[in-house]
Amino acid sequence: MSDEQPRRTRAEQRRESEARILAAARATFAELGYERTTIRNVASAAGVNAGLVMHYFGSKEELFSRAAKLPEEELPVGHPAEALLTSLRRRLDDEPVASLVVLRSVLTHAEASGEFRAAAATWLDRMSEAIPAADAGLRAALISAIINGVVIDRYLLKLSSLADAPADDVIALLRPCFESLAGETG
Amino acid sequence: MSDEQPRRTRAEQRRESEARILAAARATFAELGYERTTIRNVASAAGVNAGLVMHYFGSKEELFSRAAKLPEEELPVGHPAEALLTSLRRRLDDEPVASLVVLRSVLTHAEASGEFRAAAATWLDRMSEAIPAADAGLRAALISAIINGVVIDRYLLKLSSLADAPADDVIALLRPCFESLAGETG
DNA sequence: GTGTTCATTGAACAACCGTAGAACGAATCC
DNA sequence: GGATTCGTTCTACGGTTGTTCAATGAACAC
Numbered sequence: 001m002s003d004e005q006p007r008r009t010r011a012e013q014r015r016e017s018e019a020r021i022l023a024a025a026r027a028t029f030a031e032l033g034y035e036r037t038t039i040r041n042v043a044s045a046a047g048v049n050a051g052l053v054m055h056y057f058g059s060k061e062e063l064f065s066r067a068a069k070l071p072e073e074e075l076p077v078g079h080p081a082e083a084l085l086t087s088l089r090r091r092l093d094d095e096p097v098a099s100l101v102v103l104r105s106v107l108t109h110a111e112a113s114g115e116f117r118a119a120a121a122t123w124l125d126r127m128s129e130a131i132p133a134a135d136a137g138l139r140a141a142l143i144s145a146i147i148n149g150v151v152i153d154r155y156l157l158k159l160s161s162l163a164d165a166p167a168d169d170v171i172a173l174l175r176p177c178f179e180s181l182a183g184e185t186g
Numbered sequence: 187m188s189d190e191q192p193r194r195t196r197a198e199q200r201r202e203s204e205a206r207i208l209a210a211a212r213a214t215f216a217e218l219g220y221e222r223t224t225i226r227n228v229a230s231a232a233g234v235n236a237g238l239v240m241h242y243f244g245s246k247e248e249l250f251s252r253a254a255k256l257p258e259e260e261l262p263v264g265h266p267a268e269a270l271l272t273s274l275r276r277r278l279d280d281e282p283v284a285s286l287v288v289l290r291s292v293l294t295h296a297e298a299s300g301e302f303r304a305a306a307a308t309w310l311d312r313m314s315e316a317i318p319a320a321d322a323g324l325r326a327a328l329i330s331a332i333i334n335g336v337v338i339d340r341y342l343l344k345l346s347s348l349a350d351a352p353a354d355d356v357i358a359l360l361r362p363c364f365e366s367l368a369g370e371t372g
Numbered sequence: 373g374t375g376t377t378c379a380t381t382g383a384a385c386a387a388c389c390g391t392a393g394a395a396c397g398a399a400t401c402c
Numbered sequence: 403g404g405a406t407t408c409g410t411t412c413t414a415c416g417g418t419t420g421t422t423c424a425a426t427g428a429a430c431a432c
Binding site: 113144149156 | 219294299324326335356367
């Protein structure tokens with residue numbers, strides 16, 4: 001029982017607490033959105049006092065920023081439609097909490113909207129370049145809208161038909177859409 | 187100038203105020219979502235006192251219920267894909283505030299989620315029946331997800347590529363998608 | 373005209389929010 | 403050792419929120 005020394009060095013303590021707070025923040029923001037999550041809420045989920053959250057993250061806004069940082073999404077290469085399907089599969093398989101944080105708050109919180117807009121912009125640019133059509137921008141935007149709609153309905157609204165379906169079926173049905181929009185059939 | 191008598195009968199006054207409050211509520215909920223909308227906010231937008239809003243609507247929750255009532259959407263008849271495109275065109279043309287109220291709040295407010303779920307359920311049922319495929323339910327859900335994603339990106343997030351595009355272009359690009367999902371090409 | 377109804381206001385309450393800062397105690401440094 | 407840093411908690415403040423309720427004055431019934 002007391003074999004291992006507790007190893008509660010201050011640096012460790014700090015890192016652990018900060019990580020626990022950040023994890024709790026991500027979970028809470030993803031479940032409740034920006035407005036309904038409170039500092040006290042996050043603190044109690046992390047098992048610490050609310051003051052500590054403020055002390056480490058400065059403000060609720062800053063806490064959200066840190067929790068909402070999206071991991072750099074490397075876009076697969078290859079034919080656009082195929083790359084998109086791979087990208088979609090990743091999002092359907094992982095149910096990435098990080099992106100749910102942003103999605104859940106994006107309709108009501110300005111900064112979430114900004115974060116999302118920025119991420120979407122670079123994504124759209126890269127995608128547009130790969131689409132051989134005059135209206136590539138619009139096509140890419142539609143593809144992005146489709147992906148967002150599917151993720152929202154599946155993971156946030158949990159509409160049964162979509163939430164229960166295997167990712168493979170979803171992808172198979174969406175394949176012709178992506179091919180058509182990515183301009184590979186015309 | 188003073189030709190017409192002011193006609194401020196009590197019944198009229200009441201109806202007018204209630205209508206003005208409801209309109210202000212719809213606009214505010216659609217712009218800010220449920221949480222960030224305050225009773226005082228709505229009241230001041232309607233040019234009345236906050237107490238009056240409570241007196242007429244009882245609670246913020248009730249006010250939201252009344253503001254979020256979606257108009258019965260009569261589904262056009264005909265080939266599914268064609269009917270869907272007509273339905274989509276209506277939503278793209280009108281920019282219906284009523285549905286934005288629900289959409290804006292649907293990710294953070296439980297009742298909005300319920301209202302949306304109910305409306306979506308009947309919509310999905312009717313749409314499933316019109317799709318001749320074993321996985322009609324999933325197909326209908328994907329179509330619904332696409333429409334939601336497009337409306338959200340266009341009117342709520344106002345992503346430029348989609349917000350600026352003519353409705354006709356959007357519909358033209360989406361037509362193959364709907365045809366493929368509605369099972370009319372296979 | 374007189375008494376009643378009722379649309380509307382203003383002030384207040386309790387609860388909760390984000391946030392700040394003092395206080396405690398254990399790890400750290402010399 | 404003692405002094406000090408620092409992780410952590412406690413308490414409190416000012417502001418906002420949904421909500422209540424008494425007060426006011428104009429429309430109404432008779």
